Amino acid sequence: xxxxxxxxxxxxxxxxxxxxxxxxxxxxxxxxxxxxxxxxxxxxxxxxxxxxxxxxxxxxxxxxxxxxxxxxxxxxxxxxxxxxxxxxxxxxxxxxxxxxxxxxxxxxxxxxxxxxxxxxxxxxxxxxxxxxxxxxxxxx
Numbered sequence: 001x002x003x004x005x006x007x008x009x010x011x012x013x014x015x016x017x018x019x020x021x022x023x024x025x026x027x028x029x030x031x032x033x034x035x036x037x038x039x040x041x042x043x044x045x046x047x048x049x050x051x052x053x054x055x056x057x058x059x060x061x062x063x064x065x066x067x068x069x070x071x072x073x074x075x076x077x078x079x080x081x082x083x084x085x086x087x088x089x090x091x092x093x094x095x096x097x098x099x100x101x102x103x104x105x106x107x108x109x110x111x112x113x114x115x116x117x118x119x120x121x122x123x124x125x126x127x128x129x130x131x132x133x134x135x136x137x138x139x140x
Contacts, residue, residue: 029140030057032120037067037076050076055117061085061093062113084110 014031016024025031037050050067062084067076083096086109100106120140124133132138 025058027058030055030116030120032117032123032139033063034121037069053117053121055113055120059086059088060109060113061087062110062117064114064117082110082114084113 017031033052033054033056035049035052048069048071049065050069052063052065052067054061054063056062063082065079065081065083068079068081069075070077082098083093084098085093085096087093097106098110100110119137122133122135123137123139124130124135125138127138130138
């Protein structure tokens with residue numbers, strides 16, 4: 001990266017979470033997830049994902065796909081697909097709740113997850129430790 005192109009890290013370790021330790025992720029903390037597939041020959045991990053952003057909490061997973069692999073052309077093409085899961089009711093992420101009826105609890109949760117994903121996409125640093133980042137908000 002060129003000078004100034006990196007964000008200030010939030011400084012929270014993911015080792016406990018990666019090791020599967022109970023309680024490793026604080027209940028109120030979300031993790032930003034993102035993928036930008038650069039090369040067509042890069043591994044896709046058994047799916048068609050090319051570009052997505054999202055958020056994972058202890059109870060929900062939300063992903064907004066903006067590019068997906070076209071199996072015929074083998075090229076990443078624009079899409080606008082959302083999937084989200086209630087991890088307590090569906091820990092294996094088998095049934096997406098995206099597109100629930102407007103005004104429903106699920107639609108309200110989806111909107112909150114989308115907003116949180118957007119906020120975390122460009123967060124940097126920790127409040128009280130780091131200067132206010134250019135995005136105007138720190139990470140959780």
